[in-house]
Amino acid sequence: MSILVIAEHDNASIKPATLNTVAAAAKIGGDIHVLVVGAGANAAAQAAAQIAGVSKVLLADAAQLGDGLAENVAEQVLKQAAGYSHIVFPATAAGKNVAPRVAAKLDVAQISEIISVESADTFQRPIYAGNAIATVQSSDAVKVITVRATAFDAVAATGGSAAVENVDAVGDSGKSRFVGREVATSDRPELTAAKAVVSGGRGLGSAENFKILDPLADKLGAAVGASRAAVDAGYAPNDWQVGQTGKIVAPQLYVAVGISGAIQHLAGMKDSKVIVAINKDAEAPIFGVADYGLVGDLFQEVPALVNAL
Amino acid sequence: MKVLVPVKRVVDYNVKVRVKSDQTGVDIANVKMSMNPFDEIAVEEATRLKEKGVVTEVVAVSCGVTQCQETLRTAMAIGADRAILVESAVELQPLAVAKLLKALADKEQPSLIVLGKQAIDDDANQTGQALAALLGWPQATFASKVEIADGVATVTREVDGGLETVALTLPAVVTTDLRLNEPRYVTLPNIMKAKKKPLETVKPEDLGVDVAPRLKTLKVTEPPARQAGIKVADVAALVDKLKNEAKVV
Numbered sequence: 376m377s378i379l380v381i382a383e384h385d386n387a388s389i390k391p392a393t394l395n396t397v398a399a400a401a402k403i404g405g406d407i408h409v410l411v412v413g414a415g416a417n418a419a420a421q422a423a424a425q426i427a428g429v430s431k432v433l434l435a436d437a438a439q440l441g442d443g444l445a446e447n448v449a450e451q452v453l454k455q456a457a458g459y460s461h462i463v464f465p466a467t468a469a470g471k472n473v474a475p476r477v478a479a480k481l482d483v484a485q486i487s488e489i490i491s492v493e494s495a496d497t498f499q500r501p502i503y504a505g506n507a508i509a510t511v512q513s514s515d516a517v518k519v520i521t522v523r524a525t526a527f528d529a530v531a532a533t534g535g536s537a538a539v540e541n542v543d544a545v546g547d548s549g550k551s552r553f554v555g556r557e558v559a560t561s562d563r564p565e566l567t568a569a570k571a572v573v574s575g576g577r578g579l580g581s582a583e584n585f586k587i588l589d590p591l592a593d594k595l596g597a598a599v600g601a602s603r604a605a606v607d608a609g610y611a612p613n614d615w616q617v618g619q620t621g622k623i624v625a626p627q628l629y630v631a632v633g634i635s636g637a638i639q640h641l642a643g644m645k646d647s648k649v650i651v652a653i654n655k656d657a658e659a660p661i662f663g664v665a666d667y668g669l670v671g672d673l674f675q676e677v678p679a680l681v682n683a684l
Numbered sequence: 685m686k687v688l689v690p691v692k693r694v695v696d697y698n699v700k701v702r703v704k705s706d707q708t709g710v711d712i713a714n715v716k717m718s719m720n721p722f723d724e725i726a727v728e729e730a731t732r733l734k735e736k737g738v739v740t741e742v743v744a745v746s747c748g749v750t751q752c753q754e755t756l757r758t759a760m761a762i763g764a765d766r767a768i769l770v771e772s773a774v775e776l777q778p779l780a781v782a783k784l785l786k787a788l789a790d791k792e793q794p795s796l797i798v799l800g801k802q803a804i805d806d807d808a809n810q811t812g813q814a815l816a817a818l819l820g821w822p823q824a825t826f827a828s829k830v831e832i833a834d835g836v837a838t839v840t841r842e843v844d845g846g847l848e849t850v851a852l853t854l855p856a857v858v859t860t861d862l863r864l865n866e867p868r869y870v871t872l873p874n875i876m877k878a879k880k881k882p883l884e885t886v887k888p889e890d891l892g893v894d895v896a897p898r899l900k901t902l903k904v905t906e907p908p909a910r911q912a913g914i915k916v917a918d919v920a921a922l923v924d925k926l927k928n929e930a931k932v933v
Contacts, residue, residue, distance in 0.1 A: 444850065445813070446822050468843040472825050475778070475813035484779045484898035487808045497902065502806055503701045507710050510902045550822035550856075554838065554849035567844075571932070595933065603862070613828070613842055613863055619807065620722075620862060622844075628932040638700060645910065649930045651922065657915075666913040667925050679919040684933060 376405035376495065379459040380429075381452060381474075383467055384411060384419035386441070391568045392465035394426065394529035399522040400463050401428050401530065402492035408433060408459075409537075412451045414441025420539045427531040437544030442553035443469055449476035450545040456481065459517065460495070466521035466623075474521050483515035488623075490526035504619040505642035524567060525625035525646060559612050566615065569598035571628040574617055574644070575610065576602040578633020578654065578673060582610045587674065588632060590681045600624065600644075602634045618643035633673050636661030653677065685795035685854070686741045687730045689764060690785055691723040693748060693755040694805045707903040719755045722800025724762070725860040728867040729830060730798050731763030738832050739796075741765050745788060747781050749773060753883060760878035761870040767883045772895055778806070780888075780895040782814035787891035789819055794855065796837065801826050801859040812859035822852040826861040 378400045383390040393409070400407045408431040411420045420434040435451045452473065456462060462477060464470035466488045478485035489498040490508070497512045498520065566572065573592045579585050585605070592599050601611035603618050617624055619642035629647035634640060636652070636659055644650070645664050652665035653676050662668040669676055695701055696716040704711050719727075733739040744759035746752040747770040756767035770784050789797060802809035816823035824830075824839035828847065831838045837852045842861045852858075870878075888895045916922045926933045 445816075445825070449817065468826060468841075471809050472813065472823075475810035476817040476823070478810070479779065479782060479814035479817035482779075484777055485808075485810050485814075486899065487806075487810060500807075501907065502904070503695070503710060504804060504807070505907060506701050507703050507904050508907050509904050512900045512902055513898070514900070515898060548822070550853050551824075552851040554851050556849070557847040559846040607862070614844065614846055619804070620802070628926070628930075639697070645907075649926070649932050650910075650913070651926070662913070662915065664910050664913075666911070666930065667922055668913060668915040669919070669922050670915060671918075676919055680922065683919050683923045 376460045377458060378403055378405050378407050378461040378463060379455060380407060380409045381462070381464045381470065382409050382411045382419065382423050383465045383469055384413060384416065386413045386416040387418045389419055389422045389426070389532070391529060392467050392524040393423070394532055395524035395527045396463055396465040396522045397426055397428060398527040398530045399489065399492060400461070403461055403495050405460065406430050410435065410452065410455055412440050412448050414438050424537040424539050425533045425535050427534040429535045429537045432537050432539045433542050434539055435542050435544045439547035440544055444548070444551050444553060445472045445476055446548035446551050447545060448473045449480065450548065452477045453480055454545055455542060456517065461518045461520060464521045466523050470521050474519055478519035481517055481519065483517050483519055484513060485519045485521070486511060486513060487521050488523040489520055490523050504638050505645065506638065523623060525623055559614050563592060564596065564598045566598045566600055566617070566622050567624055569626050571595040571597035572600050572617070572624050572626045573597045573630045573632065574600035574602065574634060575605055575632050576634030577604040577608060579605060579610055585610050587677050591630070591677055594681055594684045595628065602640045631661050631665070632677060634661055635659045636664065685739055686743065686792065687733065687739050688743050688745060688789060688792060688794040688797045689726050689730045689759065690745045690797070690799050690811070691727060691755050691759050692720040692803045693717050693746065693752045694720045694803055697721055697804055703904055703906050707905055709901070709904050717751070719758050720800050720803045722802060722860050724867040725862070725864050726798040726800050727759045727762045727764060728865050729860060732865065733832065734763065743768065743792060743794070745770070745785065747772065747776050747784050756883055757878050758870060760881045761874045762868060766881055769883060769885045770888060770891065771885050772888050774895050775897050776895055777897050777899060778808045778810040779814055779898060780893065781811050782818055783893045784888060784891055784895065785815050786818040787893055796854060797857045799857070799859045801861055812857050816857035819857070821856050823857045824850050824852055825859045827858050828861050828863045830858060830864070
């Protein structure tokens with residue numbers, strides 16, 4: 376049995392979600408190959424070859440593969456698909472974009488955001504915003520899967536010594552064109568990979584007030600997140616959103632400030648190791664999942680907490 | 685040009701679902717059902733394109749049980765011109781829905797198909813991408829802005845780390861993210877008008893599609909419950925707990 380893992384990378388390096396995805400592949404069991412699709416991505420392929428447990432790296436390198444257009448990437452994956460029993464993607468924006476396209480072309484049912492591997496054909500995945508866990512079995516010849524990164528401990532990024540093999544790139548589909556990218560700049564850790572996350576909700580009241588979280592995040596070395604309400608109100612950029620329809624995080628410490636705790640938000644953070652809630656409403660649902668709750672005015676409690684740390 | 689908008693009838697997002705005690709699924713009997721929130725955004729976007737004069741006809745489609753007619757009436761109250769129900773009592777998984785929609789697209793020949801990015805019940809996030817693949821059309825998922833001119837859809841997408849813009853040659857498939865628009869409230873006069881709009885019903889067999897589920901659900905269970913936490917009196921107590929009990933700072 377051979378497993379093809381599609382790498383998440385920025386051409387120069389491998390993104391952490393790839394390591395969690397390889398961990399899930401290792402649980403399925405079998406020969407693990409990694410496919411790097413990119414432009415000028417030799418460095419990423421070399422990094423992939425170092426990942427523990429990977430036996431081969433396939434590199435498809437061409438200008439038309441550089442911007443991750445779903446049409447081209449899916450074609451490339453399909454070109455490489457023969458002989459693999461499992462094709463596994465990280466459940467990131469890029470992975471979710473491409474995986475169903477590959478599955479449909481193979482005429483198989485894709486399995487989304489698995490959180491555990493029961494056997495080579497049986498997996499667990501959350502449904503209804505994480506309010507229920509479904510155990511599903513696939514009878515398809517090829518299993519196309521996306522992996523929820525926070526549910527699997529990352530494998531070591533070093534220690535492997537796989538060979539890198541260049542494969543022929545597919546041509547440009549001509550149906551779509553990359554126009555541009557607007558990257559939100561941040562010198563904080565990446566939200567999904569951070570050890571600690573400080574999140575703000577509608578209780579913050581304005582984008583200006585959101586800055587009250589910065590000193591706390593600095594003290595904790597934390598990433599800053601936001602609830603959907605805060606994002607919708609324009610207090611925070613949308614790629615900060617933690618929840619069912621945003622990012623799924625599971626840090627060591629999650630501090631929810633001014634967040635009521637709607638189910639859509641809880642779906643994104645309830646697997647955090649320790650949850651702290653600061654809210655003035657003692658009845659807020661967030662206190663139902665918080666390990667430590669502090670009832671009070673966040674504009675006093677947050678600065679006090681920064682001073683006390 | 686014509687736009688096809690697939691909509692799904694799901695458990696209302698405010699309802700906290702319960703897992704059935706026999707672990708066969710979640711209990712959706714007597715639970716409030718609504719249009720999937722991302723699909724409302726899709727219908728709204730199609731309607732706005734029509735109001736701008738870019739689009740001439742908006743066709744809403746739903747696949748599932750007879751009651752999906754209500755969801756289609758809602759879509760028509762927002763602004764869809766007519767509706768098609770693919771009626772089936774079988775559990776329809778994303779691949780089956782994508783095949784049904786492909787068959788309808790072959791028949792209706794739309795220039796654009798706008799879907800929600802995911803349904804809030806199965807949380808699959810697959811149908812739009814699978815449909816684009818089956819049709820051989822380009823796709824733009826997680827759209828937060830759509831502009832159409834000269835046979836090209838320019839779409840801004842929400843991706844990890846920011847935004848990305850792609851240009852698609854029509855026909856194309858777009859899936860909506862939350863920030864694409866704010867769906868309008870349906871007014872009573874529009875609900876009345878929607879009752880008079882045409883709603884056609886077809887069966888999967890008519891479309892020649894095999895809808896048998898591919899994934900077998902062995903069981904559905906409650907997620908592991910978190911241990912009940914405590915409330916602390918003040919910041920000093922909180923810091924003490926984090927340092928000495930949880931040891932996370």
